[in-house]
Amino acid sequence: MIYYQNGSSLTHLNSEAFNTTYEPGQRAPFGGIYKCKGCGHEIGIAKGHFLPPQNHHQHANYFVSILWQPVVIHN
Helix, strand or coil, rough: CCCCHHHCCCCCCCHHHHHCCCCCCCCCCEEEEEEECCCCCCECCCCCCCCCCCCCCCCCCCCCCCEEEEEEECC
């Protein structure tokens, strides 16, 4: 779960960027916080860095896909 103290530090944005998912090992198109759609695990990552590879982040149930979705982004 993502928390914040001061909402005035954030800007609301309606963007398809929040609806796109990314595979393990892909380059992050935005810096920010990404959430695994399969288990809810969250990571912070810099723009252009690689999302965790398949063997770094695994689920107990191997049939649950690892897909990263941005929940907070910055450029």
